[in-house]
Amino acid sequence: MSTPEIVVHADKELLARAVAARLVTRLVDVQASRGTASVVLTGGGIGTGVLAALAESPARDAIDWRQLSVWWGDERFLPSGDPERNETSARAALLDHVPVDPARVHPMGATDGPDGKDAEAAANRYAEELAAAVRTEDHGPVPRFDVLMLGVGPDGHVASMFPEHPGVHEDQRQVVAVHGSPKPPPTRLSLTFPALNAAREVWFLVSGEEKAGAVRLALGGAGPVQIPATGVRGQQRILWLLDRAAAKELPPDLTRPGSR
Numbered sequence: 001m002s003t004p005e006i007v008v009h010a011d012k013e014l015l016a017r018a019v020a021a022r023l024v025t026r027l028v029d030v031q032a033s034r035g036t037a038s039v040v041l042t043g044g045g046i047g048t049g050v051l052a053a054l055a056e057s058p059a060r061d062a063i064d065w066r067q068l069s070v071w072w073g074d075e076r077f078l079p080s081g082d083p084e085r086n087e088t089s090a091r092a093a094l095l096d097h098v099p100v101d102p103a104r105v106h107p108m109g110a111t112d113g114p115d116g117k118d119a120e121a122a123a124n125r126y127a128e129e130l131a132a133a134v135r136t137e138d139h140g141p142v143p144r145f146d147v148l149m150l151g152v153g154p155d156g157h158v159a160s161m162f163p164e165h166p167g168v169h170e171d172q173r174q175v176v177a178v179h180g181s182p183k184p185p186p187t188r189l190s191l192t193f194p195a196l197n198a199a200r201e202v203w204f205l206v207s208g209e210e211k212a213g214a215v216r217l218a219l220g221g222a223g224p225v226q227i228p229a230t231g232v233r234g235q236q237r238i239l240w241l242l243d244r245a246a247a248k249e250l251p252p253d254l255t256r257p258g259s260r
């Protein structure tokens with residue numbers, strides 16, 4: 001199992017730019033060795049900030065956008081195009097500005113989609129879409145995502161896996177509907193731990209002082225029911241990419257001196 005690596009950047013803007021640069025390098029490397037790459041996007045402020053920074057970076061053209069599969073870790077179950085949807089933010093920040101192949105972009109369901117307001121059916125549909133993308137070498141019910149980005153809430157949630165919610169106990173299904181989410185809107189779709197743990201690399205993106213307690217608990221050995229971020233461990237690498245405010249409560253010897 002991978003040991004978490006921690007990198008701290010001065011502030012939120014630098015964090016977003018540095019993660020965007022890291023993403024370019026990682027996706028270019030994967031495409032050079034395997035031809036295609038896959039990424040799982042996250043909603044939230046810093047997740048969207050990274051996409052905007054990537055859109056602005058001249059190095060973005062190094063990525064073969066047509067050979068990139070795009071998935072989401074979770075979605076707010078709302079009509080398509082709703083400004084609160086993670087998909088809407090990702091398209092506005094990045095996907096509308098780069099030549100992605102629409103067939104490789106896999107948004108989660110919306111309430112005006114084929115399943116209407118049936119969130120369970122939409123979750124099952126996404127699980128089927130994931131299953132259809134699996135290649136022999138993935139050895140599992142979902143693809144081995146090359147990079148899974150996850151924002152972290154002040155309560156330690158990731159995707160829409162909230163502390164003490166039924167989703168954190170799910171060990172069979174890959175995608176679930178979430179009802180009564182503590183973060184609005186109340187109905188969401190989310191990958192579960194089994195699906196999130198198929199990723200080769202997991203990158204937690206965290207900025208802001210209000211997250212410092214969750215970061216300390218996550219890196220201090222809390223369990224996944226209380227701090228869901230700890231339930232996700234990359235197959236090859238776990239990176240905690242923080243700004244200084246989010247790293248505030250970490251013991252100094254945990255963070256790389258050069259990165260602070």
Ligand SMILES: O=C(O)[C@H](O)[C@@H](O)[C@H](O)[C@H](O)COP(=O)(O)O
Nearest residue numbers: 043044045046151152153158159
């Ligand atoms: O629907 C959402 O908002 C996300 O999927 C959620 O998991 C988010 O990533 C975290 O809550 C962190 O969000 P911030 O970066 O905005 O704090």
